[in-house]
Amino acid sequence: QLQLQESGPGLVKPSETLSLTCTVSGGSISSSSYYWGWIRQPPGKGLEWIGSIYYSGSTYYNPSLKSRVTISVDTSKNQFSLKLSSVTAADTAVYYCARLDLGATHFDYWGQGTLVTVSS
Amino acid sequence: EIVMTQSPATLSVSPGERATLSCRASQSVSSNLAWYQQKPGQAPRLLIYGASTRATGIPARFSGSGSGTEFTLTISSLQSEDFAVYYCQQYNNWPPAYTFGQGTKLEIK
Numbered sequence: 001q002l003q004l005q006e007s008g009p010g011l012v013k014p015s016e017t018l019s020l021t022c023t024v025s026g027g028s029i030s031s032s033s034y035y036w037g038w039i040r041q042p043p044g045k046g047l048e049w050i051g052s053i054y055y056s057g058s059t060y061y062n063p064s065l066k067s068r069v070t071i072s073v074d075t076s077k078n079q080f081s082l083k084l085s086s087v088t089a090a091d092t093a094v095y096y097c098a099r100l101d102l103g104a105t106h107f108d109y110w111g112q113g114t115l116v117t118v119s120s
Numbered sequence: 121e122i123v124m125t126q127s128p129a130t131l132s133v134s135p136g137e138r139a140t141l142s143c144r145a146s147q148s149v150s151s152n153l154a155w156y157q158q159k160p161g162q163a164p165r166l167l168i169y170g171a172s173t174r175a176t177g178i179p180a181r182f183s184g185s186g187s188g189t190e191f192t193l194t195i196s197s198l199q200s201e202d203f204a205v206y207y208c209q210q211y212n213n214w215p216p217a218y219t220f221g222q223g224t225k226l227e228i229k
Contacts, residue, residue, distance in 0.1 A: 037218075047156075047164065047207055049218040060216040063121070096163055105211040106154035107218075108175065110163035 002026045004111035018084040022097030030055040030075040035100040040093040087118045126221035132229040143191040143208035152211040159204045
């Protein structure tokens with residue numbers, strides 16, 4: 001059974017960079033042609049796609065966040081990562097990592113999510 | 121950017137009754153539409169993809185329909201575990217992008 005687990009600091013200071021890692025178990029990031037993605041959800045609000053990455057490293061980002069986002073993959077560790085720079089309180093959210101299906105049309109496996117609070 | 125609008129924001133239904141949730145796209149998304157269920161403190165769970173295909177393990181009481189800009193999620197006979205927030209999500213072919221509706225909260229009447 002495929003499992004995804006987010007990890008990283010739960011508290012980030014304003015103007016700094018938020019960094020999260022998603023560890024995939026029960027399957028290899030590089031063994032199949034899947035995309036992997038990050039989605040966030042501010043407290044009490046809806047879902048926002050941040051960006052996606054292919055195991056080869058090809059990336060696609062939400063245009064509204066593109067200037068601040070970097071997603072990378074480390075196939076040797078079976079992980080992919082998110083960096084969001086110049087954070088503000090508006091970036092406070094639960095951050096989810098997820099797998100996109102083979103057609104890359106929907107998210108079929110999700111991590112449990114991790115709350116990141118931006119505060120001094 | 122394609123905007124997804126869900127209605128109603130909150131739907132109150134009694135157990136055993138039918139619930140109908142709507143999702144409208146600002147432009148055609150063909151059948152590139154998925155539905156998710158989210159319970160408090162949990163990650164979203166995929167219910168429907170391709171507008172009408174149930175995901176693995178999803179009960180038959182959940183059904184999706186629609187194409188283009190108008191989509192519907194129907195829960196035929198509500199069980200207690202179905203009360204949650206439901207999100208629709210569209211996929212844009214190029215450049216690849218995904219947008220979610222704002223959600224419909226399905227509550228017990």
